[in-house]
Amino acid sequence: MSKNAKRDTPEQEEFRRYCRDWLASNVPAAPNFKPLKNGAEVATQQHLEYYSVWQKSAYDAGLVGCDYPVEYGGGGRTHCQSIANQEMLRAKTPILPGAIGLGMAAPTIFFHGSESLKQRLLPKLLSGEELWCQGFSEPGAGSDLASVQTFAERRGDKWVINGHKVWTSTAQFATWMILLARTDKSDKYNGLTYFVVPIKSELGKSVTVRPLIKITGETGFNEELFDDLEIDDAFRLDDVGKGWQVAMTTLAHERGAGPLTTPMSGGQGLAEDKDSKPKSERSEFPLIKLAQHCVRNGEPAIDDPVIRDKVMNMLIRQVGIKQNRRLRRVPGLADSQRLTLQDKLLGTEYLQDSAALALEIEGPAGTLSNFDSAAPDNGMWPLAYLSSFGGTIAAGTSEIQRNILGERILGLDKSK
Amino acid sequence: MTATSKTIQQPKDFGFDADALALKDVAEKFFQDNLPTQKLHALVAHDSNLEHGTVSRWDADLWQQIVDLGWLMVSVPERVGGMGMSAVAVATLVEQAGRAALPGPLVPTLNVSYILGACGTDNADAALSLICEGSTFSYAACNKSGSWEHDTSDLVIEGGKLTGEVHFVQDAQKVDYFLVNAKLVNDNQGVDTTLVAVPANAEGLSIMPNAIIDLTRDQARLQFDQTPIENQQIVSAPGKALEALRLATPALLVTISADICGAAEWQLQTTAEYARTRKQFDRNIGFFQAVKHPLADFMIAIDLARSHLYNAACAIDFEPEKAEQFARMAKAAASDAAAFGSKKSVQLHGGIGFTWECFVHIYMKRQLHSQTLLGDASHQRAKLAELILSQS
Structure with a gap:
């Protein structure tokens, strides 16, 4: 029995056993492409088909959306999603393509949507039959999210939307978008209203979705233009002018700090632990091996005392982050909120700085991309470094994270 | 503290149990009440003359309260009368002392208690009993360049006499004893790093304070000149x-x-x-x-x-x-x-x-x-x- 299982309620215990039984014979075969690590990476029709079949099958079995009420397509259970997540990760399942719907749209609709919206939207969201994307950021509204200018004008029981959203993952596949729009130009925070918008049915008409190429050369990122898109007032969440508060529900769940647990699966393609022992620090921390293999100026990089010092410093950061997550759960020894709010900043900056150090270790070989067969570590590090900026910019930049820490934990005046 | 071949899992909560929580809470309140920053400032910073950096500034009454609370023996094993608390409990106690910038040989004495505990000899246990009775210790091992290694002491014991200089000794003016790292010259087996407990008032020992920047500590060079060492002062086992x-x-x-x-x-x-x-x-x-x-x-x-x-x-x-x-x-x-x-x-x-x-x-x-x-x-x-x- 795993350590997690020891603390299960009777319902959780029974459900865990059920998940394990089902997963024993229902994890799909590996795809014929490199498995993706999260739903935002879904970029091709082939990806979409493979992962949508998996989400539907996990949903039909009751492993996705199990904590949502039955009338909204859920499983009607209590605190069972975390059990399903643990078991899916343990079984090394494929990722869920509907991550934005599951992690952001679903809890927002659940807490702020009308009864009929919940019944209409949640079942196909949970099953993955309809994908969602997030229409928050705009060319002029990044960190200062409340400055969005996309305007929704009321005409009777309809709204007419004009504007421009940007940096949107998976919009090219999405049926729906959660949209933060301005309904009153005179009041920054209270002039916002939150909608769910059918974009796929309006494509080529009042909605245009254009792909953006990321810094890595990859697609998957989009911008959307709205030109007199007309939607029904029934697609509004909560009251007119309450958009900011509704958006906070979305962002809290995006950070994993909301009351509902997001369905998550993954782990497909990770190396099997042969002896089921915990992974050694060395395999979790690839820079030592890299520094032993790379030659700088004729000597192994690890023999350069400056490189060695930097590698040890990075190892100390990596272990520190792990211990920080452990400390967070010890009451009386640590302030859990103070540690939790650091997590995004710590993790994303570590990925960035360790990738930069890998490039330094590689020296001239660090110039080689993943398309050059001579590249060390299959050329993963230049790409890892470039990708890392997604982490330090998205979902609240590192600068915004530092503001949050200074303001919420140290009580400093707000920088807005 | 013996290493075992089997990998033991750390408890998720760092072993931070109810006893540790109680110690932490008591320590936090004690230092808030008894050593607020105003008082610390008055105690150690009333004199801004750096020439006086040799002076040991501390509150002996406050120190006695700490001794009475038993905090010197938190890491002394229970078998010799100590409290034998977990290392995480000791760490949270020291954190609170550090937060108050406590002047006094708490860390030096705790450190010596760990070394003595690892020696595992009757003589080491006798020294641990002294700590349980309220005696304070500081570990003395640095050579002139301040080496951080354990085998670089310049002190020598020959013919029952300790001679030489040891540097960067912490809180030397405050402690009752030194745990001294010296090379014992044997009759025919060469030299053997050895740990000996030496009282601060021992014959032939001169304590030469350094002028230091830190106002909350004192530090000294110890000069030993033919200081007599009895067998019962040797706390380490031969070769160990x-x-x-x-x-x-x-x-x-x-x-x-x-x-x-x-x-x-x-x-x-x-x-x-x-x-x-x-x-x-x-x-x-x-x-x-x-x-x-x-x-x-x-x-x-x-x-x-x-x-x-x-x-x-x-x-x-x-x-x-x-x-x-x-x-x-x-x-x-x-x-x-x-x-x-x-x-x-x-x-x-x-x-x-x-x-x-x-x-x-x-x-x-x-x-x-x-x-x-x-x-x-x-x-x-x-x-x-x-x-x-x-x-x-």
Whole structure:
């Protein structure tokens, strides 16, 4: 029995056993492409088909959306999603393509949507039959999210939307978008209203979705233009002018700090632990091996005392982050909120700085991309470094994270 | 503290149990009540003449209360009358003392109790009993260049007499005994690193105080001139002193790291308080990101250092084969956090931070001193690399 299982309620215990039984014979075969690590990476029709079949099958079995009420397509259970997540990760399942719907749209609709919206939207969201994307950021509204200018004008029981959203993952596949729009130009925070918008049915008409190429050369990122898109007032969440508060529900769940647990699966393609022992620090921390293999100026990089010092410093950061997550759960020894709010900043900056150090270790070989067969570590590090900026910019930049820490934990005046 | 071949899992909560929580709470309240910063300032900073850096400034009455609370024997094994508390409990106690910048030989005595515990001889147990009775100790091992290794002492015991100089001895004017690291010259077996307990008033011992920057400690060079050593003063088993020191090293690194983490939290809270109230350009300065972001970074550095601290402390009790690795990480993380935070604590106080009357310099000086004890951050990383690369 795993350590997690020891603390299960009777319902959780029974459900865990059920998940394990089902997963024993229902994890799909590996795809014929490199498995993706999260739903935002879904970029091709082939990806979409493979992962949508998996989400539907996990949903039909009751492993996705199990904590949502039955009338909204859920499983009607209590605190069972975390059990399903643990078991899916343990079984090394494929990722869920509907991550934005599951992690952001679903809890927002659940807490702020009308009864009929919940019944209409949640079942196909949970099953993955309809994908969602997030229409928050705009060319002029990044960190200062409340400055969005996309305007929704009321005409009777309809709204007419004009504007421009940007940096949107998976919009090219999405049926729906959660949209933060301005309904009153005179009041920054209270002039916002939150909608769910059918974009796929309006494509080529009042909605245009254009792909953006990321810094890595990859697609998957989009911008959307709205030109007199007309939607029904029934697609509004909560009251007119309450958009900011509704958006906070979305962002809290995006950070994993909301009351509902997001369905998550993954782990497909990770190396099997042969002896089921915990992974050694060395395999979790690839820079030592890299520094032993790379030659700088004729000597192994690890023999350069400056490189060695930097590698040890990075190892100390990596272990520190792990211990920080452990400390967070010890009451009386640590302030859990103070540690939790650091997590995004710590993790994303570590990925960035360790990738930069890998490039330094590689020296001239660090110039080689993943398309050059001579590249060390299959050329993963230049790409890892470039990708890392997604982490330090998205979902609240590192600068915004530092503001949050200074303001919420140290009580400093707000920088807005 | 013997290493076993079987990998033991650390408890998720670092072994931080009800006893540890109670000790932490009592210590926190004790220092708030008995050593507020105003009192500390009056105690150690009434005199700004650096020529007087040789003076040992402390409150002997306050120290007696600490002795009476039993805090010198928290890490002494129960079999010799100590409290035998977990390393994580000891770490949280020292953190609170560090937060108050306590002047007094708490860390030195705790460290000696760990070394004596690792010696495991009757003579070592007798010395531990002295600690239980309230006696204080400081470990003396550094050569003139301040080496952080355990086998570089210049002291020699020959024919029952101890001779030579030992440097950078902590709180030398305050302690009752020294635990001295010396080379014992045998009749025919050459030299053997040996640990001996020597009273501070021993014959032939001169304590020569250093003029130091840290106002909350004293430090000295000890001169031994034919100091007589009896057999019962030898606390290490023959040929086993270095092994005992190696076993105790993680605990020594943990106590000093705990002191640093506690002092750093004081620096963070004090500087944040200033940033919440000091107005420039019509705003509290904490509004400005040039002030806010370094404070957030300091908080993160402290919390990483504390996470390492408890991980290392827990390893001492539950995963001894990993304890040195984790303790070196902890000391590196704590030292770097202190260096960054000390700098910011003075800088962000602006003009007042540059004056003697502002309290931040007391902590900055204590941290500068602590950062070098038992090896600074880059030394710890060099030792960590040796440990890790030797396993490959």
